[in-house]
Every structure is written in structure tokens, then in C-alpha cells.
Amino acid sequence: MSKNNIERISGRAPDELRNVSIKAGVIKNADGSALIEFGKNKIMAAVFGPKEVHPKHMMVSDRAIIKCRYHMMPFSTDTRKRPNISRREIEISKVIREALQPAIIMEDYPRTAIEIYIEILQSDGGSRCAAINAASTALADAGINMRDLVTACAAGKVNGQVVLDVDDTEDKTGEADMPIALLPNTGLITLFQLDGNLSKEEFDEALELAKTGCDKLYKLQRDALSEKYFDNKNGKTEE
Amino acid sequence: MKTNSVERKYVMPGDVVIEGDYNPIANVIKDGNKIISTKVGMAEIAYNGVRVIPLNGTYIPRIDDVVIGKVADMNGFAWEIDINSWFFGILTGSAVFGRQFSSSRDSMKSQFNKGECMIAKILSFDRTRDPLISVSGPGLGKIEEGEITYITSSKIPRVIGKKGVMIKLIEENTGCRMTIGQNGAILLKGTDEARTKARDAIKLIGNQAHTSDLNDKVISLISK
Numbered sequence: 001m002s003k004n005n006i007e008r009i010s011g012r013a014p015d016e017l018r019n020v021s022i023k024a025g026v027i028k029n030a031d032g033s034a035l036i037e038f039g040k041n042k043i044m045a046a047v048f049g050p051k052e053v054h055p056k057h058m059m060v061s062d063r064a065i066i067k068c069r070y071h072m073m074p075f076s077t078d079t080r081k082r083p084n085i086s087r088r089e090i091e092i093s094k095v096i097r098e099a100l101q102p103a104i105i106m107e108d109y110p111r112t113a114i115e116i117y118i119e120i121l122q123s124d125g126g127s128r129c130a131a132i133n134a135a136s137t138a139l140a141d142a143g144i145n146m147r148d149l150v151t152a153c154a155a156g157k158v159n160g161q162v163v164l165d166v167d168d169t170e171d172k173t174g175e176a177d178m179p180i181a182l183l184p185n186t187g188l189i190t191l192f193q194l195d196g197n198l199s200k201e202e203f204d205e206a207l208e209l210a211k212t213g214c215d216k217l218y219k220l221q222r223d224a225l226s227e228k229y230f231d232n233k234n235g236k237t238e239e
Numbered sequence: 240m241k242t243n244s245v246e247r248k249y250v251m252p253g254d255v256v257i258e259g260d261y262n263p264i265a266n267v268i269k270d271g272n273k274i275i276s277t278k279v280g281m282a283e284i285a286y287n288g289v290r291v292i293p294l295n296g297t298y299i300p301r302i303d304d305v306v307i308g309k310v311a312d313m314n315g316f317a318w319e320i321d322i323n324s325w326f327f328g329i330l331t332g333s334a335v336f337g338r339q340f341s342s343s344r345d346s347m348k349s350q351f352n353k354g355e356c357m358i359a360k361i362l363s364f365d366r367t368r369d370p371l372i373s374v375s376g377p378g379l380g381k382i383e384e385g386e387i388t389y390i391t392s393s394k395i396p397r398v399i400g401k402k403g404v405m406i407k408l409i410e411e412n413t414g415c416r417m418t419i420g421q422n423g424a425i426l427l428k429g430t431d432e433a434r435t436k437a438r439d440a441i442k443l444i445g446n447q448a449h450t451s452d453l454n455d456k457v458i459s460l461i462s463k
Contacts, residue, residue: 031297032295049325050297050325051325052325052326061367103252105268105277109325110366110367111326111366111367112325140251140252140278140279141279141295142295142296143278143279143293143294143295143296143297143393144296145252145266145277145278146252146253146277146278147252147253147268147275147277148252148253148275149251149252149253183253184253185253185254185255185275186253222251225251225279226249226251229249229279229294229295229449230249230449231450
């Protein structure tokens with residue numbers, strides 16, 4: 001079982017998220033876009049489509065295909081990152097695509113491609129979760145048919161304690177990092193990764209904690225969309 | 240309980256619009272007893288079913304829609320028309336020249352050249368092939384004069400208004416004649432001043448389509 005009252009490096013409580021702000025529709029030229037600031041992470045997501053598939057042989061006759069690119073800017077890390085796509089970025093692009101795919105109703109857009117571009121402007125650990133939140137908001141902003149939004153948050157184990165939203169320092173010094181993504185209305189998990197070791201009790205605790213984090217982020221995603229589209233009249237009815 | 244009145248509320252993807260035995264009409268999915276929205280928009284719950292009027296998104300062609308398009312490309316048999324959707328509309332030579340069309344005898348350029356605009360109608364579209372369009376019919380054909388402005392296609396019903404109230408209001412107050420394409424393109428004809436006023440009104444509708452009192456806002460903008 002986890003020990004209580006161990007202070008985190010950032011001074012946060014074990015179940016406390018970093019400061020998060022999401023803004024939808026930040027890029028004029030994209031069909032949908034979102035900017036998320038997740039602690040020190042700054043991530044921009046842009047969605048194009050549905051559009052024609054190039055190269056054409058990738059076209060699927062009864063549904064859309066999703067192309068996702070997660071890319072870190074050369075200035076996003078402590079030391080300069082080489083700007084070409086690394087193995088890690090290819091893997092995260094795949095993971096994000098597969099996390100978003102269950103939410104998108106791809107059958108509504110046969111023979112098309114939906115392109116998701118994620119640029120990490122500044123990174124501080126947990127960027128894949130932040131990127132999923134931004135990409136999902138951008139997809140809704142682009143008007144693509146979705147079963148639900150996708151929300152992602154990580155939980156982990158640092159100094160023997162299960163904590164929410166592991167940042168870069170905690171990720172390096174901690175014992176476990178467990179990012180999850182889920183569809184908040186149905187509770188279906190679309191991304192699940194676990195790096196490190198957790199006992200069964202710790203795992204259950206971390207999963208619950210990550211789910212509460214997702215709930216908080218879902219509200220922020222909704223706020224971002226309602227700010228753009230409804231002038232913050234979230235859920236209010238009109239005659 | 241089903242009533243004749245229409246209830247409206249703002250929804251986002253994944254929101255349960257209503258529970259019960261309702262007919263899903265547009266931009267909603269049925270999951271068991273729940274009607275779930277798939278888009279950001281305004282849900283309308285009426286006696287005949289539930290729909291979500293989206294506030295964003297690209298145009299999906301529907302048969303018999305009147306659209307305004309621009310020739311993007313052409314070959315010896317057909318024109319490819321940009322209809323503001325993810326596929327080009329196909330206007331075949333025989334749809335313009337008639338049954339006797341011969342690619343060797345008839346010059347495609349004599350009718351439509353690249354960059355020229357037209358008012359057309361969607362003849363067929365079934366998602367397995369590109370939409371087929373036609374320019375034969377009353378009010379259809381090449382656009383010789385005017386200006387085309389664009390708005391999100393989902394907001395076109397707001398530009399038209401209930402029983403055409405909004406379009407009538409803009410036309411009468413600005414003196415600009417408008418032809419509306421369901422794909423979000425609007426053709427404006429009139430003096431420079433009339434077109435500018437109409438364009439501003441359309442822009443206002445685009446920005447505030449989800450708000451009430453839109454008629455009053457448009458009137459106050461035009462009368463400035």
C-alpha cells in the first residue's frame with residue numbers, strides 16, 4: 001500500500017493535477033485545432049479533413065483512415081532535439097492514433113483521410129496524455145463525427161506513493177508511470193500503458209486516480225469547446 | 240414524453256441528448272435506449288425524432304442539393320468541380336452537351352473553363368463514388384457575374400431562416416440578390432455597397448449562428 005503525506009517535488013498533493021488550460025480553434029488554417037498547456041507542456045494539435053487520401057492506395061472503401069503525427073520541436077526539450085522523426089515519436093504517433101480511433105465514427109467518411117498533427121512546443125513529461133486531450137478537442141472542433149471525446153491522464157508511483165499526473169522529474173526518479181486514455185461517458189479505456197512495477201493494490205489505486213484525473217480534464221475539454229461555440233453556455237437550453 | 244414542441248439544447252460528442260424511444264435523424268447515434276450526439280451543436284428534440292444541428296464540419300453532398308462550385312480540373316469527358324466538400328463533383332460532358340456528346344467533336348472549353356463557377360445540382364451520391372452533378376435546370380448554369388462568399392455549410396439553414404425569413408430580410412434591406420448553395424457557398428449580386436453589407440451580415444450569422452435574436456442583430460448591422 002502507498003504511504004501518505006510524502007511531499008512531491010512539485011509541491012502538489014498526490015491527487016493533484018498540474019495547471020491545465022485548453023483552448024479550441026487556435027489555428028485559422030486548420031479544420032480544427034487546440035492548444036493545451038499542461039503544466040510546463042505546451043502542445044498544439046491541428047486536424048485536417050476528412051479529405052482525399054494520398055497516396056491513393058491507402059484509401060479504404062468503406063471508412064476513413066486516420067493519420068497521426070506526434071512531433072517534438074527542436075526547442076521543446078532541455079537539449080536540442082534533432083528535428084527528424086525519431087523511433088519514440090513514431091511509436092507515440094501510433095499509440096495516439098489507436099487511442100483516438102475508437103472515438104471517431106470512421107464509417108461516416110468512406111474513402112477519406114483524417115489527419116491529426118501534434119506539435120510539442122515544450123515538453124515536461126506526460127506529453128502523450130496532453131497530446132491526446134488536445135487532439136480530441138481539435139477533432140471535435142473540426143466537426144468530425146465522434147462517439148465521445150477522448151480524455152487521457154497518467155498516474156504513477158513516486159517514492160513509494162501512488163500519485164496523479166507524473167511530470168518529467170517524477171517520471172525519471174519514480175518507480176512507475178501509467179498513462180491511460182478513456183472515453184469519459186462510457187468509461188471504455190482506449191490507451192493503457194504501464195512502465196515500471198506496481199502491486200495489485202497500487203495498480204487499482206493508480207487506475208482510480210487516473211480516472212479521476214480524466215474526469216477533471218474532460219470538464220476542461222468541454223469548457224474549451226463551449227467557450228468557442230456556445231459562449232460558455234455549457235449545456236444550457238434555449239427556447 | 241413526446242410532444243409537438245421542439246426542445247433545443249447545446250451538446251458535444253458523447254452527450255446523451257435524451258433517453259427513450261426516439262428516432263435518430265442526423266448527427267446522433269442510438270445506443271440502446273440512449274440518443275447520443277456525435278457533434279458539437281444544437282440538439283433538437285421533436286416528436287418525430289432527434290437531430291443535432293452541427294456548428295462546424297465539412298459539407299456532405301445530398302441528392303438534389305443546389306451547390307455552387309468552381310471548375311478545378313477537366314479532361315476530355317468531364318469536369319471536376321470543387322464543391323467545398325472532400326470529393327470533387329463530377330460534371331460529365333453528356334450532362335452539358337446532351338446524349339449526342341462526342342469528346343472528339345465537342346470542345347469542353349467552349350462550355351466551362353478552369354476557374355469558372357457554376358450553380359449546379361447533385362444528381363447522385365452514394366459514398367462509394369464521387370458525386371455526380373448537373374447544370375441543366377431552372378436557375379442552374381454558369382455564373383457570369385457576382386461574388387461568392389463562404390460560410391460553414393451547417394449554418395446555411397440559419398442564413399435562409401424559418402420559411403426564408405432571414406434571406407428575405409437581407410435581400411430587402413441591402414438590395415443584394417443572394418443565391419445560396421447548400422455547400423456553404425453564397426452568390427451575391429448587386430452594387431459594391433449592397434454586396435459588402437450582405438457579406439457582413441453573412442459573416443455575423445457565421446459567428447453567431449447559435450445565438451437567439453439573430454434577426455434583430457442582422458437588422459441593426461445592416462442599418463448602421
